[in-house]
Amino acid sequence: MRLSHVTLGISTAAILISAGWFTLRALPEKSTSITLTFHAEMGGAPLVYDQFVYDNPGGPGTFRVRDFRFYLSNLSVAKGAETYSEADSYHLLRFDNADRSHSITLTDVPLQSVETVGFLIGVDPEANSSIQPRGDLDPNSQMAWNWEVGYKFVVFEGALRIGETVSPVVYHVGFSENARQQSFAIPSDSQVDGDVQVDLTVDLAKLFNGATRIDMETLPSVKFDRTDAKDLADNYADMIAPKF
Amino acid sequence: MFRVLLSLTAAALVFVAAWVVWDRARGPTATPIADFSAPFVFGRFSVPADNPLTQEAFALGRHLFYDPILSGNNTVSCASCHLQALAFTDGRAKSPALSGGVLEFSSMSLANLLWGQERFFWDGRATSLEEQALIPIQHPDEMDQDIDALMVELRASIKYRRMFRRAYGDVTAENTAKALATFMRMLISSDSKYDRYLRGKARLTAQEEHGRKLFMAHPDTKVSLRGGNCIDCHSQFLTSGFRDALDGFSNNGLDPDGTLPDGLMAVTGNSAHKGFFKVPTLRNIAVTAPYMHDGRFKTLEEVMDHYNDGIVVSDTLSPLILEADNAPDNGPDTIGLRMTPEEMAAIIAFLHTLTDEVFLTNPQLSNPFDGDT
Known part of the structure; x- marks a missing residue:
C-alpha cells in the first residue's frame, strides 16, 4: 500500500514534469527572418555593364563597367539594446545577373523584430590577415591579393574612352584601415509578421563622386597607394542606402 | 565412394551457383575512399551527391580511362592524349584528329579538378566532369564512339560487368561518365x-x-x-x-x-x-x-x-x-x-x-x- 503510494507519487511527478516540459517547449520562440536585397545602380538607374554610357565624373570621356563587386562583412541586426550578429559573416556582393541584385537572408534571428542593421564594407582585420576560408572569403579567389595585404574590399574594373582611345580603369581598394562601418534604421513598413524585407541601393556613382571627385583620366588605377585607396574608401562609405 | 564424390561435386556446384547469384544480386559495394585528404589551402570542394568518391568507382574509372575500348576503332583511349608523365597532357600543340589534321584545342592537363572552375574544356562548354567525360568519347575527331555501341562492348566483358556492378550497378553511359569523373577527381597534385x-x-x-x-x-x-x-x-x-x-x-x-x-x-x-x-x-x-x-x-x-x-x-x-x-x-x-x-x-x-x-x-x-x- 505504502509502496503503491510512492509509485503513484513518483508517476504523478513524472507526468507533471514531462507535461510542463512539453508545454514550455511548445511555446513559440519568437524569431524573425530578414532578407536584405542590394540593387546595383548608377546615379539612380540600374547598373549597365560593358557599354560606354557613363560620363567620366571628373574629366573628359565616357566609361564602361566590366566588373563591380565588394565584400560586405560582420552583418548584425538589432532591436533596442539586443543585437544579433551573423556567424562567419562574409558576403561577396556581385551584380552580374539579370536583375542586378544580390540578396542576403538571415533566418531564425532570435529577436521579436528588427530596428537597425549594420555591416562593414570590407573585411575586419582579423579575417583579412587569415588564409582560412570562411563565408565568401576564399584565398584562391579573384578577391585575394596576397598574404601581406589581405583581400580586395571593393573592385571596379572598366575602361575610359576619350575620342577613339580606350584605356583601362582599375580600382582595387583594400587594406584593413579602409573597411567602413554602415548602419541604418530599417523602414518601419518593411516588416510583415516576423518576415522583414529590406531593399537597399548600391550606387556605384558614389564611388567616383563623394568627398573626392574622380577623374578617370588622371587616376586610371588605384591599388596599393594608400592615399588613393583611402579617398575611394571615404567615397564608398556612403554608397549603400535603404530604399524608401 | 562414387556417391560421396557426386554429393561433394553437387554441393560445390550449388555453392558456386549460389555465390554467383548472390554476387550479382547484391548492390554496389561502394567503399568510400578512406584516406582521402587535400591541403586546406586548396579550399573547399564538392563532390556530386549522386556520385560519391568510392574505391570501386575509382578502379573502374581508371580502367576506362586507359582502355582504348572507349573509342570507335578501339585504338584511342583517354590516356592517348592525357599522359601521366606529362601531367595528363600529350606534349603536342594540338592532338591529331581521326579524320586527319589536328584538333581545335590543345590537350588540357588534368590535375586538381575538384578545385578551380566548375566548367571544363578550354571554352567551358561542360558544367560537370560527368558531362565532360562523354564528350571526347563521342566526338568524331577524338574517339568517335557511338555511346550505345560502347555499352554493348562493355557489357560483353565479364570484368567490366563486375566492376560496374561493384561501383554502381548496371553498365550504363551515366555510370561510365561517373566512373571517369571519379578517376579525374582523384588526380590530385599536392606534393610539389x-x-x-x-x-x-x-x-x-x-x-x-x-x-x-x-x-x-x-x-x-x-x-x-x-x-x-x-x-x-x-x-x-x-x-x-x-x-x-x-x-x-x-x-x-x-x-x-x-x-x-x-x-x-x-x-x-x-x-x-x-x-x-x-x-x-x-x-x-x-x-x-x-x-x-x-x-x-x-x-x-x-x-x-x-x-x-x-x-x-x-x-x-x-x-x-x-x-x-x-x-x-x-x-x-x-x-x-x-x-x-x-x-x-x-x-x-x-x-x-x-x-x-x-x-x-x-x-x-x-x-x-x-x-x-
Missing part, C-alpha cells in the same frame, strides 16, 4: 616543392622566392611595387583559374579582334566573353609544354615574352593585363609587363617548383593494364 614550402617542409631558393613574390604581385609603379601579375588570373595556392561564376575565364591578349576566336562566347552567347578561355592550372607547368589553348608557345620563356611585351590588344582583353606595367613611363605603344630578364627567369624558377614528381609517377594513377594491378 611549392606545396612542401606551404607546409613549412621546404625552403625556396632566393631566385624561387623572388619569383613567388613577383607571381603574387600586381605591379604598381606608384608605390614602386614590381610584379608579374600572375595572381590576377591564377589563384595563389591552386594556381588555377578562379571558381566563382565565370571568373576563371579570361582573354589574355593572344589575338586581335579580327581573328579572335569565340572561346567562352560560343557557350554563353555574351559578346563580352569573346576570346575568353579557361585559365589553366600552373601545377606541373614545366612538363606541360606547349602552352595556351592552341599550344602556340613552345617554352615558358616564350610565354613570359608574351606577357612581357607581346600582348595583342582586343576589345575584351583583360584590363588587368592591359594596365599592368612595371615601367613608369607608360606610353600608348608599350603593352606588357616590362620586367627585367632576371625577373622573368625568377618567375620561371618559381614555376618549376610547381612540378610534382609524386603525382607524375604515382602508380595508383598509372595504366592498370601495364603489369599487375
Whole structure:
C-alpha cells in the first residue's frame, strides 16, 4: 500500500514534469527572418555593364563597367539594446545577373523584430590577415591579393574612352584601415509578421563622386597607394542606402 | 565412394551457383575512399551527391580511362592524349584528329579538378566532369564512339560487368561518365616543392622566392611595387583559374579582334566573353609544354615574352593585363609587363617548383593494364 503510494507519487511527478516540459517547449520562440536585397545602380538607374554610357565624373570621356563587386562583412541586426550578429559573416556582393541584385537572408534571428542593421564594407582585420576560408572569403579567389595585404574590399574594373582611345580603369581598394562601418534604421513598413524585407541601393556613382571627385583620366588605377585607396574608401562609405 | 564424390561435386556446384547469384544480386559495394585528404589551402570542394568518391568507382574509372575500348576503332583511349608523365597532357600543340589534321584545342592537363572552375574544356562548354567525360568519347575527331555501341562492348566483358556492378550497378553511359569523373577527381597534385614550402617542409631558393613574390604581385609603379601579375588570373595556392561564376575565364591578349576566336562566347552567347578561355592550372607547368589553348608557345620563356611585351590588344582583353606595367613611363605603344630578364627567369624558377614528381609517377594513377594491378 505504502509502496503503491510512492509509485503513484513518483508517476504523478513524472507526468507533471514531462507535461510542463512539453508545454514550455511548445511555446513559440519568437524569431524573425530578414532578407536584405542590394540593387546595383548608377546615379539612380540600374547598373549597365560593358557599354560606354557613363560620363567620366571628373574629366573628359565616357566609361564602361566590366566588373563591380565588394565584400560586405560582420552583418548584425538589432532591436533596442539586443543585437544579433551573423556567424562567419562574409558576403561577396556581385551584380552580374539579370536583375542586378544580390540578396542576403538571415533566418531564425532570435529577436521579436528588427530596428537597425549594420555591416562593414570590407573585411575586419582579423579575417583579412587569415588564409582560412570562411563565408565568401576564399584565398584562391579573384578577391585575394596576397598574404601581406589581405583581400580586395571593393573592385571596379572598366575602361575610359576619350575620342577613339580606350584605356583601362582599375580600382582595387583594400587594406584593413579602409573597411567602413554602415548602419541604418530599417523602414518601419518593411516588416510583415516576423518576415522583414529590406531593399537597399548600391550606387556605384558614389564611388567616383563623394568627398573626392574622380577623374578617370588622371587616376586610371588605384591599388596599393594608400592615399588613393583611402579617398575611394571615404567615397564608398556612403554608397549603400535603404530604399524608401 | 562414387556417391560421396557426386554429393561433394553437387554441393560445390550449388555453392558456386549460389555465390554467383548472390554476387550479382547484391548492390554496389561502394567503399568510400578512406584516406582521402587535400591541403586546406586548396579550399573547399564538392563532390556530386549522386556520385560519391568510392574505391570501386575509382578502379573502374581508371580502367576506362586507359582502355582504348572507349573509342570507335578501339585504338584511342583517354590516356592517348592525357599522359601521366606529362601531367595528363600529350606534349603536342594540338592532338591529331581521326579524320586527319589536328584538333581545335590543345590537350588540357588534368590535375586538381575538384578545385578551380566548375566548367571544363578550354571554352567551358561542360558544367560537370560527368558531362565532360562523354564528350571526347563521342566526338568524331577524338574517339568517335557511338555511346550505345560502347555499352554493348562493355557489357560483353565479364570484368567490366563486375566492376560496374561493384561501383554502381548496371553498365550504363551515366555510370561510365561517373566512373571517369571519379578517376579525374582523384588526380590530385599536392606534393610539389611549392606545396612542401606551404607546409613549412621546404625552403625556396632566393631566385624561387623572388619569383613567388613577383607571381603574387600586381605591379604598381606608384608605390614602386614590381610584379608579374600572375595572381590576377591564377589563384595563389591552386594556381588555377578562379571558381566563382565565370571568373576563371579570361582573354589574355593572344589575338586581335579580327581573328579572335569565340572561346567562352560560343557557350554563353555574351559578346563580352569573346576570346575568353579557361585559365589553366600552373601545377606541373614545366612538363606541360606547349602552352595556351592552341599550344602556340613552345617554352615558358616564350610565354613570359608574351606577357612581357607581346600582348595583342582586343576589345575584351583583360584590363588587368592591359594596365599592368612595371615601367613608369607608360606610353600608348608599350603593352606588357616590362620586367627585367632576371625577373622573368625568377618567375620561371618559381614555376618549376610547381612540378610534382609524386603525382607524375604515382602508380595508383598509372595504366592498370601495364603489369599487375
